Amino acid sequence: MKQQAGNIAGRKHFSAYSINIIFILLALVGVALLPRLTIKLNPGFVPNSLTVSYTWPDAMPAVIEHEVTARLEGAFSTLRNINQVISESSHGHGYITLEAKKGADLQTLRFEMLSVIKDLWPRLPEGVSYPEISTGSAADKSKKLLTSYVLQGKAGTNELQLYAESFLLPKLAAISGISHVAVYGSTPFEWQLHYNEEQLRVLGIQPHQLYRAIQSVGAVRGLGQVRVDNRQEGVFIIPVNIQTPGVDETDDAWKNIPVENTGGRITRLGELLTIQIEQQQARSYFRINGLNTININLYSDEAANQIAVANEVGKELARLISEMPPDFFLVKMYDSTEFLRNELGKTARRALSALLILLVFIFLVNRNPKYLLIITICLFVNLTSAIILYYLFGVEIHLVSIAGITVSLSIIIDNYIMMTNYLLQQRSLRSYTAILGSTLTTLGALLVIFFLGDHERNTLIDFAMVVIINLAVSLSIALFFIPALVNRLQLRSRKGKYQIRQKRLISKLNGFYARYIIFAKRRRWAMILIIVFSFGL
Template sequence: MLKDDKSKHNKLFSPYTINILFVMLSMVGLALLPRLTVKLNPQERSQSLSVSFQYPGAAAQIIEHQVTSVLEGALSTLNGVKHIESVSSIGSGYINIETEKNTRIETLRFQVLSIIKDLWQNMPEEVSYPEISNSKAGTSEQQLLFSYTLNGDASSPELFEYANYQIRNAINEIQGISEIEVFGSTPFEWHFIYNRQQLRQYGISPYEITNALYSWQQPTSLGVGTSSSDGETGSYPIILSYKDSKNLDANWKKIPVKNINGHIIYLGNIAERKIVQQQPSAYFRINGLNTVSVNVFAEETSNQISLANQVYKAEERMKQNLPSGWSLIRMYDSSEFLRKEISTTSIRLGIALLLLLVLVMLVHRSWRYLLLITLSLIANLALAVVLFYMFKVEIHLVSIAGITVSIGIIIDNFIMMADYLKYRKNIRIFTALLGATLTSLGALVVVFFLDETDRTNLIDFTWVVIINLSVSLAVALLLIPSLMNALRIESKMSKRKSWRLKLISRMNGIYAWYIRNLGYKKRRWIIPVLFLLIFGLPVNLLPGQLKDKSIAAGIYNKTLGSNFFNSNIKPVLIKYTGGTLVPFMNHISGNSILMQQAGETILYIYVSLPGGSTIEQLNDVCIKLESYLKQFNGIRQFQTFIYGPQSGRIHVYFTKESQETDLPYQVKNLMIEKANEFAGADFGIYMQNDGFSNELREGSRSNSIQLSGFNYRELLNLALIAGDSLSQNPRIKNMTVFSGSTQ
């Protein structure tokens, strides 16, 4: 009866069946490899949604009252919402929703969509349909994937129109593209000039002109009527974006405005048309040059290398369809650096793997044994890819380091299982492997209890190691025995007995020397002291003074915290007892080395102007900065983004040769000096962990009072009343009332 059960078991889990199963799973893993999220640095994971919208030309107070507060009040009633915050600025606004820990984000997203659908119908016509994204708005910048410039023997508006429709549509078809921006020209708009007295005679208001135009062609957006100071004439701007603009161009004079006692007043009877170009609402330049540019942004979860390959193919098709004499030039490609870094890291991983396999070959001197370890390792990594995809693990430089770290332990598990099965003819060592692997994984649990920033940087590394080692246990238990049976690897102890005995004899000789020389009681302290000094004593971490008023703090301040100790003794102790700890601490400069995003050296320059400024004024400041940057030969490229008077930034990229010199730091220091020449402008200049800011708003004030509530207007009135009262105090030199980040 026992033999029958055993035979059934062998038929069900035969080596052939197990090998075929692992081959199929490995093929699934290889097929899923292009679908993994590949990027350069770890991406912050947040259980949050953001709702953003546009209200062109509207003041922040109007947006807050008519749109933001309405949406925020409705969204705050949803279950699973932990925290909600909003920002209303000129022309736009957004709402960030932070969810509870166990909230299903997709369910909440559906509920948010339902609320927006109900509320948007009652909002002003100029408000765009709110967009929902799974990341916090206003907290991070989108990753620019490509930047193109379109040149040709045509006017800027024609180039802009071609880029806005033909190129945008061609790239938008690619899955994984989050946004496409087109810069370089602005569309035309119609200004209707009317006589105010004539409107009075007919009893017509500017809003009736709006209704007439809206009823005629259903434009996507209309301006607001304004009057000039003389009270006689007024200009009425209308954005030219109609379903059939050609028909409107020919028949605008025949648009009926009002019926007065059977007499129809047409638009041509009361107004004249003037076509002008819109004022730009945003700017983008590369190396300070104004061209028609197309910026392509990738989704956070996309495989940027695979996505770039698809964009390359679309680029070739677009170039073939360009009009004669036109050219599409790729000015920026972020995937190039990503490919280079991933390639470099992969080569290092391959070299490490090759060295491990060479050592396996040198020790066992068997091609079959080497093939066993190699096939098992390939199956392990392929199965791990399946789990990476299922658990949405991102592949970047930190997670690749996790693969490198885990490979050594994986091969060790395989060798131990193969050798035990080879000589003992059973798999009882699996219990020991399981315990050792769980011990290694247990050390990684601490990552899940770190703060948000450190956990973001290490979470993918942790999951990679956990998945790889867990899969290695399954491979060692199932695949190793079946492969050994297929490869017919058996024990040949007699042929290698003499070689192994010689190796054991030499190891015993080394251990005997240690016992004779260092194992003696009087010398036993040498080894631990030596290891301690190599690692280093944390003398450099001793605080200078303790602010506590306890007796122990007083004793510390008089001894280890004294000026004599810190000036004369502490530097000597750090030099001779610091070991490898001091260079490590100096290298990370007080910040986690994993928190420094890997990548090329980039100088970030952020510029903003006070409230009431215009985007043209900020553009003038950025133009002067661009002119200053052009003098440096070591700069490869700089990109300028301006989205409003409080939102401008310049990204400066350096050549490969200059990155290895001090030029980036020289440019940074010179830009700081240049920033101090602009009165009223706020600058933030950052590179790696070092930064500069001269912001003279909220952060520079010695004291602040924060008011919070649900009615913005009432809150603002209370703040103004409190501000007037505080201003009467002679000790207060300057008092400002501001909302959010806007004064």
């Protein structure tokens, strides 16, 4: 039997030892790729678009459209793998969404967009913010809060926020998988302007004139439109606007704002007001153990491995905490991955329990340690080797995909039991065609998921991919790995008294089943009543 099993395992090209080594190496590669899988709680749709957003304070929509949006949109339209470009210009801000073609690499597209922005940035009007690129469309910008921390210390909230923004924020935002870091909680500063009513009355100046003078600083006003006739581009309309010069945040700049021209003399704001910068009145106070606090929220990318990102954040914060002043403390207030870890852990434990129950039944039926060892090794190699395909096809691990792994276990074990028993009894691979046919039938039923609507398909696609990959790997293991293991472990069918007792037991069960069929056929009414009352109870 050993020689026959060896020929079956290697098909006279590879020895059983070589096949075993190949499958073990594939299992080790799968274990190494496990941390690179995307792990999340629920299935989510990874958008196939990038959005560029920018701001221009107080600018009119027509100005932003002509001076910023049109320029960027024209440059982006020359990029490859762009399916659609959507833009919107509003008062003070705008955005452009680029929808990539199916299968396009978003990282490459992001790099090309960054190059375009870098080239156009010097030619954009003064006051326009540097365009930022984010994943997804502007209509779908719900942020995924990963973790939330509180920075507390024996200092004012403004000092804490300045420390967080200058020391913590740049290093946390550089972590791969972090899309945004928000720091808030301090009371902002404001310019306070105090005027003397008696002085204004003497000069004949009303308070609303002061307000109008301040409001006019940096304001943009439309002067109309100009019709341009271009032979190459056709006729188009250009809005014409004028913007008054702004001021920097200094006392002298505020004081030099003109208010009124009286008798050829210009009265400036500094002659009428006392200008000073002060902290705004706090609307509420929040302290922990008598210390002021600042909130730091970290948001993750939708497609990032949230557990891996949270681990990287923890390592970076451990390093940053060691460099913080002794009277500053960082406290974790919320961690979304804790619930994720608990739910995935419970689901994994349930799947493992189901697997152990199946293995116990296999052992009780065969009572052969080598037989059980072959099934266990094949299951381990199957699940770990499948990780390679999970990684290559971008399959995400979440509650739904773990359910798919659990469902596929019973089918995989059936394939292994059928193949192993047939090898032991018939010493051939003829049963593989039956295994292949039944497995392909199951895989064919899962193809329906790929034709569902977008929402349903995005929810179930990982479930289908997990089952398809696991069953496909099980077919290769049944054809190559099981014969090699049977040969290497020298597993033989049990003969003698055990085989006789087994045949006697099967004969008794067949006799009992035959008597049941005869009874049910003669007394159909009784069987119908039993079924009705069983459902009724």
